[in-house]
Amino acid sequence: MNNNGSEFSALHTDKYQLTMIYAHWKNGSHLDRKVYDLYFRNLPFGNGYAVFAGLERALQYLEQLHFCEEEIDYLSRQPENFDPRFLELLRRFRFSGNLYGMQEGTMVFPNEPLLRVEGSVMEAQLIETALLNFIGYQTLIATKAARIRTIAEKEMLMEFGTRRAQESDAALWGARAAYIAGFDSTSNVRAGQRFGIPISGTHSHAWVQDFESELEAFRTFAYAFPDDCVLLVDTYDTLKSGVPHAIQVGKELRAKGHELKGIRLDSGDLAYLSKEARQMLNEAGLEQTKIVASSDLDEYTIQSLRNQGATIDAWGVGTKLITSYDQPALGAVYKLVAREKNEEWQPTIKISSNPEKITTPGVKQVFRLIDRQLNKARGDLILEEGHRLDEEQPLTLFHPIHTYRKKEVHQFRAVELLQPMILQGEQVYELPSIDSIRQYYNEQRGLFWEEHTRLLNPEEYHVDLSKDLWDKKQTLLQSIYQRIKNDNLPGSEDHPQNPMI
Ligand SMILES: Nc1ncnc2c1ncn2[C@@H]1O[C@H](COP(=O)(O)OP(=O)(O)OP(=O)(O)O)[C@@H](O)[C@H]1O
Ligand SMILES: O=P(O)(O)OC[C@H]1O[C@H](OP(=O)(O)OP(=O)(O)O)[C@H](O)[C@@H]1O
Numbered sequence: 001m002n003n004n005g006s007e008f009s010a011l012h013t014d015k016y017q018l019t020m021i022y023a024h025w026k027n028g029s030h031l032d033r034k035v036y037d038l039y040f041r042n043l044p045f046g047n048g049y050a051v052f053a054g055l056e057r058a059l060q061y062l063e064q065l066h067f068c069e070e071e072i073d074y075l076s077r078q079p080e081n082f083d084p085r086f087l088e089l090l091r092r093f094r095f096s097g098n099l100y101g102m103q104e105g106t107m108v109f110p111n112e113p114l115l116r117v118e119g120s121v122m123e124a125q126l127i128e129t130a131l132l133n134f135i136g137y138q139t140l141i142a143t144k145a146a147r148i149r150t151i152a153e154k155e156m157l158m159e160f161g162t163r164r165a166q167e168s169d170a171a172l173w174g175a176r177a178a179y180i181a182g183f184d185s186t187s188n189v190r191a192g193q194r195f196g197i198p199i200s201g202t203h204s205h206a207w208v209q210d211f212e213s214e215l216e217a218f219r220t221f222a223y224a225f226p227d228d229c230v231l232l233v234d235t236y237d238t239l240k241s242g243v244p245h246a247i248q249v250g251k252e253l254r255a256k257g258h259e260l261k262g263i264r265l266d267s268g269d270l271a272y273l274s275k276e277a278r279q280m281l282n283e284a285g286l287e288q289t290k291i292v293a294s295s296d297l298d299e300y301t302i303q304s305l306r307n308q309g310a311t312i313d314a315w316g317v318g319t320k321l322i323t324s325y326d327q328p329a330l331g332a333v334y335k336l337v338a339r340e341k342n343e344e345w346q347p348t349i350k351i352s353s354n355p356e357k358i359t360t361p362g363v364k365q366v367f368r369l370i371d372r373q374l375n376k377a378r379g380d381l382i383l384e385e386g387h388r389l390d391e392e393q394p395l396t397l398f399h400p401i402h403t404y405r406k407k408e409v410h411q412f413r414a415v416e417l418l419q420p421m422i423l424q425g426e427q428v429y430e431l432p433s434i435d436s437i438r439q440y441y442n443e444q445r446g447l448f449w450e451e452h453t454r455l456l457n458p459e460e461y462h463v464d465l466s467k468d469l470w471d472k473k474q475t476l477l478q479s480i481y482q483r484i485k486n487d488n489l490p491g492s493e494d495h496p497q498n499p500m501i
């Protein structure tokens, strides 16, 4: 909470946003209208798709966004010596622009706008940092969770990461992102209360160490939770002590009309131990007692354990999910794509010597082309906003950089992915329940062939530009190079032309 009782601070931004806004204000251009796209360039984890998450937080942030007195006071004491009239403008500031976005749980791909912000340069710049922060992290965790779900198939997945997360917001929103993409529960009680995610858990080694004997520890826990008792069996010796004691308590529970719900393995060779423990439980007649495993798990260890025939029914996954251990950032970007001139959007472009980094100018919409017969996604097509697609005509898609790579689609239905979320500062999108987001993600998953969703070396999914848009991009590139040539600045002749044109 900031001093004004709001969860979000308007100062959750980079300093350069404020200095650019100030310079615009001095120039009288702070209210000029712009369009920005938020997207990422590369898929994380070598995955074939990402799962979009973070919209709810972004919408809440935009709704609450304002500068409180303490924040204005802080800014007034900065060496920049901000003009009091500028600070007064900030004091009255509210987000009054438009936001178009994808629904959370959408399967998303590089270079397609996930969010499109239309507003004054002042508001659009101020929010860049926070939007990238929320969307980048949550999309990353949802994608990691989706990979783990793919491997675990129908087995129970519990999110255990809070203690290892990069601070509390990451734990909270990471738990939510994991649930969207297929985890069944979280150990984070706040996430349970706030989002309605089921909470679950077992007990720790400390519980066992706190008693004179392991058996006493197990009995005491079972007494408190006779119908929800999962015993951690590796504190001393899993097979010689933990499992036999759990079996003893399981039998005592049964005698009182209850069943031992599970045991948890948290160290050692999880494949071997699970098989041995399963056999011991079964021989004792405790076939329904589940085996839970935890200990630095991720999609790779779970896959390996499954391949080894581990008899594990539920997985507790913490560190490697919540910290996105193998790829700590999505690398999302927020790029200016159009500026208002004479009451029209004028496309702008950012050029790079790397063709992949050249931005796609203009106000755009993303269509998902879904084969009507197979109900499978064939590709995404980015069009200028307002342009329509004729679903009855065959369409040739071509790769925007390797243009010789073509693909015909016909008999498709074109679904618009960017929806109005905020119009003129008013939220027009009703936030879905967490379970309907999860359900929507599942439906999305069903639209994609296994070739795109497998973990290793997935096939690249087509995200192409319409011919019109591609042509406009080339024309804009040409005109900029021409302008540079005409300017004939000293040294400009030494640089090779961009490979794109
Ligand atoms: N059969 C197995 N095949 C592949 N990986 C395994 C197997 N059993 C366990 N692992 C993984 O190996 C790693 C073992 O971690 P570590 O070396 O820290 O040992 P540990 O058994 O967890 O011991 P401790 O928690 O006491 O340090 C974990 O990531 C775990 O998930
Ligand atoms: O391994 P992760 O995927 O991060 O899952 C969460 C871990 O957190 C707990 O261990 P912790 O080391 O905190 O306590 P412990 O010594 O009681 O196991 C738990 O036993 C898991 O091992």
Ligand SMILES: O=C(O)c1cccnc1
Pocket (backbone or CB within 6 Å): 160, 161, 187, 200, 201, 202, 203, 204, 264, 294, 316, 318
């Ligand atoms: O409930 C558990 O077993 C649990 C919760 C958080 C972290 N590790 C384990």
